Amino acid sequence: MRYHYMVVEGAHDAAAVGKVLELLGARQIKKLLTLNKLDEDRYFEHLTKLDFPYNDDMTERMPVPLFFRYGDHQDLDLIAIHAVGGESALVKTMMATLSNLDDNGESFTSLSIMGDADGRTPSGALAYYKEKLEEFPNPPAVMSHFANFAEPGLVLERRQRIGVYVLPDNEQTGTLETVLLECAAGSYPDIHDKAVEYVDHFAPNYGQDWTGSKRDKAVIGCINNLLRPGTSNAVSIARDQWFCTNTMTLSSASKLQYFLQQLLGMEPCSPEQE
Known part of the structure; x- marks a missing residue:
């Protein structure tokens, strides 16, 4: 069993990642009962057990990730794509998710952050994520790897695969x-x-x-x-x-697909960084 966790800005980003995963052969898990049967260790359980109303706001959608499965029961990847409601919450949400786990996320096969460049360069967006990481004095060990990225679009092989993707293609401004x-x-x-x-x-x-x-x-x-x-x-x-x-x-779509293939272990990870 391999677990993957990605934080993205919003519902549109989650839908896009999910669709590309399906083109790679993954299937969405729509029933909680199905997820619980597959997730024998209940590693994703805390992501689905949320109190209503969330943030004491009855109009706010419950922020449950999209879940996907890849492979069969003997060789299974479970993937959670968490839409967090904006770029300022990307690092914060991942930090909270890992902190709620007994092992602080050590059992994840991959962890990744995806956001928009928007009006900045992709390197500017990456710098923003690093700044947000510095707001947490004692992050889980796996989060420290995000501070070492030299450029967006990479998947680095550490104890986990660690990835950062800046839309549209890690090279130009956009969304x-x-x-x-x-x-x-x-x-x-x-x-x-x-x-x-x-x-x-x-x-x-x-x-x-x-x-x-x-x-x-x-x-x-x-x-x-x-x-x-x-x-x-x-x-x-x-x-x-x-x-x-x-x-x-097409260029931008194929780059996104390749990034997801690296996270799932279908393609080799990026070379080691200094």
Whole structure:
């Protein structure tokens, strides 16, 4: 049994990672009973036992991760993808998860952080994660490995595999939406082009300020409303062809896939860093 834990910013990121994992052959675990049967050591149990209302707010969604399985019962990987509600909570949530375990996370096969570059460079985002790590004076030993990253996009082989991924591709500024639009242009070119035309036509009339990823989010929302009216973007990302066999050949999507393959041990890890 191998356990993997990834923290991501939001539900859209979790849906994207889940869809790529499914393309690699993983399957989502939707029933708690199924998870408990597979997780014989109950290692993920604390991630599903949360008190309602969370943070004393009855309108807040219970932050239960998405769970996936890869392989069969004799050679099984269990994967938890935890959407934490923003980049400021990435390190904090992973720290809390590890601290709630009797072994402080030593049994994990891989631990990884995924966030957006947004208006910064990916190296700037990585520096931000390191700064957040410094706010905790006595982190679990496995967390100390995150302080040694020289650049994003790596998976380092330590006692666990330790990974940091900065969307869209560890090289340019942007977000998950950057990746989704690249994929949409491949899977739904007509819808993509018309959605871009629509947003760019109407936005100036309503005084929209397209800072950060706002324009990209608007375009993706238009595409989603044609593909799956009345559903969230996360549902469309998980069920439609944003990520598919054809789009996995695109640059940003293929880099994300390779990163996940490294975490699962399908591909070799990055060279040792000084």
